[in-house]
Structure formats: structure tokens, C-alpha cells
Amino acid sequence: MGVTKVGFYGHVRQYHNLRADIDQAIHDVLESGTYVLGPQVAKFEEELARDMGTKEAVGVNSGTDALWLTFVALGIGPGDEVITVSNTFFATAEAIWLAGATPVFVDSDPKTRNIDVAKINMAITSRTKAIVPVHLYGLAADMPAVARIARANNLLVIEDCAQAVGARGDHFAIGELSDAVCLSFIIQKNLGCFGDGGAVVTNNRDLATSLRKLRNHGSLKRSYHSIGYNSRLDELHAAVLRVKLKHVDAWSELRRKHASEYNALLANSRLILPYTPPGYEHVYHLYVIECDDRDDLQAYLASRDIVALTHYPIAIHQQEGFPWGRGARVVDSLTVTEQSAARVLSLPMYPELTRPELQYTAEAIQSWAESHDTMVR
Ligand SMILES: *Cc1c(COP(=O)(O)O)cnc(C)c1O
Numbered sequence: 001m002g003v004t005k006v007g008f009y010g011h012v013r014q015y016h017n018l019r020a021d022i023d024q025a026i027h028d029v030l031e032s033g034t035y036v037l038g039p040q041v042a043k044f045e046e047e048l049a050r051d052m053g054t055k056e057a058v059g060v061n062s063g064t065d066a067l068w069l070t071f072v073a074l075g076i077g078p079g080d081e082v083i084t085v086s087n088t089f090f091a092t093a094e095a096i097w098l099a100g101a102t103p104v105f106v107d108s109d110p111k112t113r114n115i116d117v118a119k120i121n122m123a124i125t126s127r128t129k130a131i132v133p134v135h136l137y138g139l140a141a142d143m144p145a146v147a148r149i150a151r152a153n154n155l156l157v158i159e160d161c162a163q164a165v166g167a168r169g170d171h172f173a174i175g176e177l178s179d180a181v182c183l184s185f186i187i188q189k190n191l192g193c194f195g196d197g198g199a200v201v202t203n204n205r206d207l208a209t210s211l212r213k214l215r216n217h218g219s220l221k222r223s224y225h226s227i228g229y230n231s232r233l234d235e236l237h238a239a240v241l242r243v244k245l246k247h248v249d250a251w252s253e254l255r256r257k258h259a260s261e262y263n264a265l266l267a268n269s270r271l272i273l274p275y276t277p278p279g280y281e282h283v284y285h286l287y288v289i290e291c292d293d294r295d296d297l298q299a300y301l302a303s304r305d306i307v308a309l310t311h312y313p314i315a316i317h318q319q320e321g322f323p324w325g326r327g328a329r330v331v332d333s334l335t336v337t338e339q340s341a342a343r344v345l346s347l348p349m350y351p352e353l354t355r356p357e358l359q360y361t362a363e364a365i366q367s368w369a370e371s372h373d374t375m376v377r
Contacts, residue, residue, distance in 0.1 A: 003360040005305035010352030011187055017352070018243060025239040032235075037216065040238035045199070047245055048183075054175045054201040056208035059233030060215050063162040063184025066198035067095035069231060070158055070180045071130070073210035076101050080129035084160075085115050086315040086330065087337040088134040092160050093316045096132065102326040104128070105317050108336045111275045113137070113288075116336070117145035123331040124149075130156040135164035135174065137311070138190065138255070138285035139276060143169055147177040158182060162198075163285040165191045166252040170279025175201055185233075185241060190255075190285050191248050193237035254351035255284040258358055262287055262347065265362035269369040272343075286311055287349040289365075293372065294345050300368045306361050308345050315341045 015022060029040060041059050049057040060066050076082060077100040084092055086105040093103040106119040115133045131150055133141035143159070150157045161167075161174055162184035168174070175181045183189075185197035200211055213220050218228030259282070263273055272290040276282045288311065291297060301308045315337045316322055317330050348361055 003354075003356045006307065006348045006353075006357045006361050008307040008309055008346075008348050009188060010350035011192070013352035014244075014350075018247070021243045022240055025243050026236060029235050029239045035235045037232055038235045040235040040242065041233050044233075044238040044242050044245070047242060048199060049201055051245060051248075052175050052181065052201045053173050054181070055203045056205060057199050057201045058208050058211040058215065059238060060198045060200065060211070061231040061233065062196045063160075063182060063186065063189075063198040064091040064095055065215075065229075065231040066182035066184070066200045067092065067132075067158065067160060068098045069211055069214045069229065070182055070200050070207070071095060071099035071101060073207055073214055074130070074156055074158070074179065076129050076156065079127060081125060081127045081327070082130045082132055083120060083123045083128060083331075084132040085134055085136075085337070086317045086334055087113060087312060087340050088136060088160065088316065089162065089312065090316055090319065091162075092132060092134055093322070097323065097328075101129065102127070102328050103316075104328065105330045105334060105337075107332060107334045108136075108340065109142075110336045112139060112142070112277060113336075113340060114139060114141040115146070117142050117149065119332055120146070120149050124153055124155075127327075128153065128155060130158055132158050132160055134160040134162075135167055137274065137288050138164045138167055138283035139274075140164060140167045140169040140172075140174060140280055142277075143172050143174075143177040162189060164283055165189070166248045166281075167283045168281040170277065175203070179204060180207060185237065190251065190283055191241065191244055193240050193244075195234075195237060197233050197237045197241065199233065251351040252281075252283040255287075255349060256282065258349060258351075258353055259284045259287055261355070261358055262349075262362060265359065266365060269366060270373070271365070271369065284349055286346045288344050288346050290340065290343040291345065292343065294343050296372070297365070297368055298345055301361070301364055304360075304364045306348065306364055308347055310344055311346050313341055313344070 045057040157178040218226035
């Protein structure tokens with residue numbers, strides 16, 4: 001049967017592919033009687049740290065909490081400025097704000113869409129405390145450059161890796177050139193649990209200990225507290241994540257394979273396709289193209305029963321709900337960020353996407369592009 005529709009996510013297919021292992025893992029937790037901060041979380045943290053090549057991993061309730069609690073643990077708060085980007089999920093800046101600090105936005109690089117490292121220096125003031133690069137869509141930011149600037153100015157670096165678990169840079173690993181890496185395990189991320197989850201990985205043992213306290217009401221030992229929060233990764237989620245962690249590399253390979261097929265099938269269109277710098281391993285959390293009349297293409301695909309979404313059509317500094325107190329500001333102009341916001345479209349991209357679905361999607365885009373060319377002329 002021919003393909004007639006393409007969804008945006010492969011969550012249920014992924015569950016079906018791993019059903020025996022996942023059902024068993026869930027069953028074992030239910031029978032164990034331990035549901036909070038037990039052996040599954042401890043083992044997942046060990047396995048995650050090993051995979052990421054870091055000394056420590058600390059499971060928390062979400063990627064947002066991973067960022068926020070890391071800022072708190074590192075002493076980033078009121079009076080401090082944190083440099084980041086505006087073309088990211090809202091939570092990146094939200095977590096800076098929640099910690100009491102001030103987000104300062106710099107533009108994105110026109111090719112990679114990650115932080116434009118040439119713009120960081122002009123954003124630095126005497127109040128700057130940290131840089132938060134985001135590995136957008138699954139592509140690592142230019143960490144060597146970020147780390148160089150951070151060292152020269154005595155700044156902390158916290159990587160927002162919510163979208164890029166498994167990614168690598170050119171001769172550098174995520175986690176190697178920073179103080180901490182924040183991950184999200186909400187279902188739609190490349191490593192997702194059935195709900196919310198997150199983690200911080202780091203080589204800083206003191207930071208890991210602080211985070212273990214902060215996530216559990218300031219307590220490492222029963223009945224002894226300082227002020228913290230309740231942000232724990234559940235045993236059920238950890239057990240599921242342990243099953244899925246083993247598959248992340250294979251899934252990344254499939255995502256890259258899909259990406260190169262899209263690249264080949266869309267090469268002749270006037271669309272801007274994702275860029276990967278030499279030596280980088282993109283994990284294509286999202287496959288994002290850019291074009292004029294994005295809304296028209298999105299609507300056309302919807303009419304063909306293909307779901308394409310936008311990440312992110314309203315940059316953070318364009319959000320009406322963003323608070324501009326505390327000296328929060330944009331540095332220079334955010335031209336690339338604003339252009340991207342108006343032009344981005346994310347195509348269906350998940351390991352379980354089939355070849356016919358991908359081809360159906362690419363053909364639909366081609367036929368839109370052709371009729372659109374005619375219309376424009
Ligand atoms: C998903 C995401 C977050 C937040 O993670 P949650 O687990 O949803 O709280 C933060 N930053 C980026 C870039 C994300 O994509």
C-alpha cells in the first residue's frame with residue numbers, strides 16, 4: 001500500500017520495537033516496591049556518565065530543572081548575566097531567569113544556526129558569569145571557541161544538550177569543554193522516557209553532589225536538610241531510559257541516514273538544507289529546512305497529511321511573555337535568529353521513519369517547490 005500520511009513522531013513505533021524489554025523493565029520496577037531514587041536511577045546515572053565520557057551524571061525531573069538547578073548549584077543568580085541564544089526552546093532562557101540571573105542574547109551563526117561565537121565577546125560585561133551554548137537540532141555548537149572565550153574571561157560554560165544526546169564535535173566530545181551538560185528526556189527528545197525527565201552530566205564531583213542535594217530537598221542523608229527542591233528522576237523513567245540508552249547510537253545512525261536521503265532528494269529545490277561542519281556528527285533531533293513562504297509549505301504538507309512543525313517560529317526575545325527586567329537584552333542585532341524564526345520548518349525525522357514515508361514527504365515538497373516557482377515568476 002502506498003503512503004498517504006506521515007506523522008511527526010515515532011514514539012509508539014519505538015515502543016513496539018522495544019516492547020518486551022520495556023514492559024519487563026516497568027514490571028520489575030513495579031514489583032520492586034522502590035519508585036523514587038532507587039537502584040534504577042543509580043544505574044542509569046552510571047551508564048549515562050560512561051556513555052557521555054564524564055565522571056558523573058545526576059538524574060532530575062526535566063531538562064529545564066537540569067539547567068536551573070545547575071545554575072543554582074554553580075552560584076549563578078541575581079546580579080549575574082548569562083550569555084545565550086534566542087533561537088532555542090524557551091526553557092533555556094527561562095531557567096536562567098528562574099535562577100535569578102539575566103539572560104543576554106547573541107545572534108546565531110548563519111550556517112550552523114548555533115551560537116555565533118564571533119558575537120560573544122561584545123556581549124561580555126563585568127557582570128557576565130556564564131555562557132550557555134545550545135546544541136540546536138542535534139548539532140554541537142563550536143565548543144572549542146566557546147571554551148577559549150570562557151577561559152580568557154573566567155566564565156562558566158553550561159551546555160544545553162537537550163536536543164543533542166549522542167552528538168560529537170570535530171575532535172571534541174560534548175561535556176569535555178564545559179562545566180556541565182544538561183539533558184532532557186521528555187519523550188520527543190532523541191533519548192526519551194514516557195513523560196518528563198532530565199539529567200546533568202559533569203566532570204565536577206562537587207557540582208554533582210550539590211545537584212544530588214538540590215534535587216532532593218537539600219538532603220543527602222535522611223532527615224538532614226538545607227534548602228533545595230523536589231526534582232527527582234523517577235525509577236520507572238530511569239528503568240525505561242536504561243533500555244533505550246543502548247539504542248541511542250543506532251538511532252542516531254538512522255537519523256543521519258534519513259538526513260542524507262532528504263539531502264539527496266531535496267538537493268535541487270531552492271530550500272536551505274541543514275549544514276554540518278566538517279568532522280561534526282549531527283544527530284538530527286530535528287531536520288530543519290528554511291524557505292520563503294514557510295507557512296504555505298507547511299499548509300501544503302498538511303493538505304497531503306504530512307505533519308511538519310516549526311522550531312521555533314517565535315524566538316525567545318520576540319515572545320510577548322519574556323520579561324525584560326534585570327538588564328536582559330539582545331546584543332548587536334539578532335538578524336539571523338529572526339530570519340530563521342520566519343523561515344524554519346521541521347520535517348518528519350525519527351529513526352522509525354520508513355523510506356516510503358520519507359520519499360512521499362520529499363516528493364510533496366518538490367511538487368510544492370515546482371508549483372511555487374511557477375507562482376512566483
Ligand atoms: C527540551 C528542551 C529543554 C527543556 O527540557 P524539558 O525536559 O522539556 O524541561 C531545554 N532546552 C532545549 C534546547 C530543549 O530542546
